[in-house]
Amino acid sequence: MSASIGVGMVGYAFMGRVHSQAWRNVSAFFDVPLRPVMAALGGRSAEATAQAAERLGWAAAETDWKRLVERDDVQIVDICTPGDSHAEIAIAALEAGKHVICEKPLANTVAEAEAMAAAARTAAGRGVHAMAAFSYRRVPAVALARRYVEEGRLGEIRHVRAQYLQDWIVDPEFPLVWRLQSDKAGSGALGDIGAHIIDTAQFITGEHLTEVAALTETFIKERPLAGSSSGLTAGGGSGRGPVTVDDAALFIGRMSGGGLASFEATRFATGRKNALRIEVNGALGSLAFDFESMNELWFCEGTGGGFRRILVTEPDHPYAGAWWPPGHGLGYEHAFTHEVKDFLEAIAAGTAPEPSFDDGLRVQRVLGAVEESAAHGSRLTPTEDA
Template identity: 65%
Template sequence: MVGYAFMGAAHSQGWRTAGHVFDLPARPVLAAICGRDGTAVRAAADRHGWAAAETDWRALIARDDVQVVDICTPGDSHAEIAVAALEAGKHVLCEKPLANSVAEAEVMARAAEAAAARGQLAMVGFNYRRVPAISYARKLIADGRLGPLRHVRIAYLQDWLADPAAPLTWRLKRERAGSGALGDLGAHIVDLAQFLTGEPLAGVSALTETFVRQRPVVSGTPAGASGTEFGEVTVDDAVVFTGRLASGALAGFEATRMASGRKNALRLEINGERGSLAFDLERLNELSFHDHTEPAVSAGFRRILVTEPEHPYLEAWWPPGHALGYEHTFVHQVRDLVEAIVTGTAPVPSFADGLQVQRVLAAVEESAEKNAAYTPVTSLSVHHA
């Protein structure tokens, strides 16, 4: 694994746990973890169960005991590490978004295609696909329970940047993160829209905003104190966009890190001719489903508790009603990747899927730039009959 912070810890949990829960065809061994700070990465290795620590990712992928490279670094290094790992004969798991640009994502997708011919597999870490309720929602849609789709609505709301005194981190610098809420949160909801519906987004129209354009640089000086250094925020704080799926269904998206009171609120609703479904990540063991073919006198949204052994991923976990959490999505991700590697099956989401998401993100940014000079409502004239 390259990277050991938040995502590194979450991925480590997945690698450490999957073989103890699922009957895997091969058991993952946590061989080595990599980070630039030798002391910190050694501590992370001890904490999360990695056998060795490296400070150079090139040394990591050169190791004979490493067969899979898991990339949990900021987006600016994804392409270089992933391509080198694939060329070195390793399988690759790369966190989302796949890259910081379409050009980088295209390079990665080509490298993955070439590597597949040699038997190396590459997968993107869109972990919310592995929430059992979301996987079950996809099955309901694929089985036609909603009929032809009409509307998709998805919002991903967080508040960790609502405080203007929150420090300037790498996630707020375009050269490291690529974009702000768009890439961080928007990538998830774009992927989910396309995953759930089985359709690509055909076009978008967007607005973005950066509400706090300067933030304190972390230097040990309290924010607001005399001498505090401030730096420029070069990414978006929030994005709102509409879209149209290939079938013609309409879609609405919102992603923000400025929604005070919302910690990790990913909410979606999909409406079709025959029914609707809704999901809230903060109630991730539940799915709301409405069958519109039932008589109106008894029809309505009903709660499905997605904890039955027949539901996706649940056969290996606890008895019905014993809920799972966020960390289990990473366990499921490892299960799917290990099974794909052993069977030689192309894993999903692929780097090609990640590239498709990257193209949507780029289209959103381009649209937002064009829409920056929006039409003022006061400039519109009204003609009465």
């Protein structure tokens, strides 16, 4: 039996449910060196948190994240809260000697991300590790794409095209949830889903963005307040509030190897549900991926035959061999299981997990440069790399 390690998670909404499933299942499918014990779940409401803890498999509930961090049975703190609390929780946990995994984007501002990355570097000197949760790196087809680039099968990278297309807020009467408020989310489609395609592009190519020029737009300026009905609050006043984040972001960039890149992140692509798409063109070949067909990687080697479809479910494909027989596809939730599996292995080995908080900071700097470029109509270079 592997030694156990206690996990405390803060937040139990969408991301919390997915992370909970990963912690529950990882030991059943992977021979991890540390067996996670789901010690405590943190949330604000005592009743709701207790119900979520029971439903999701957590042994205890806490209504103060500081108490969760202090618990002797918690050695890993998993942060699944909105971005406005990431920095405070992560830094406190690292200073308390707890390993940290934090949802993306790392923070709401570059300054917060810099503070988190600095705390992680200091903690690493004490054997305490931190990882940014960019789950799409752990999709087998994306990991296979990275392998092909590392093997030199694409040659010099010349073009990157990345899109993340969703449509969940197309309805102008969709309520003003926290993801549409800058004080909680930092940015809109840019940080929520644009962060994913930035990290995925940099991960697959092994390069980073050095220059960006951007446009952003908010199509629906005002929405009903969450919980209001018929446009009225309980007091009879207007039940609408301003949307303070972007609905869509477009930007072009240059990769560190000299290649050109284009990025599009929108939550207004009617009919698209979760279409994270990326195509990379190199001197020797190309590859293409679409998360709505997540078990497939399209690969072209040379100029003679065009693209061929690879069903990424074979035992020698990244992560896939631990699950089902060939041809039996994986789903959205599996990437999170792979994520915590890699994190547990890094902690046990005493090695730096990837993506690190420095990697998260690099993405945050790109997000910051995109926002500034869109605001001022300028071409900007992200500040010094982590």
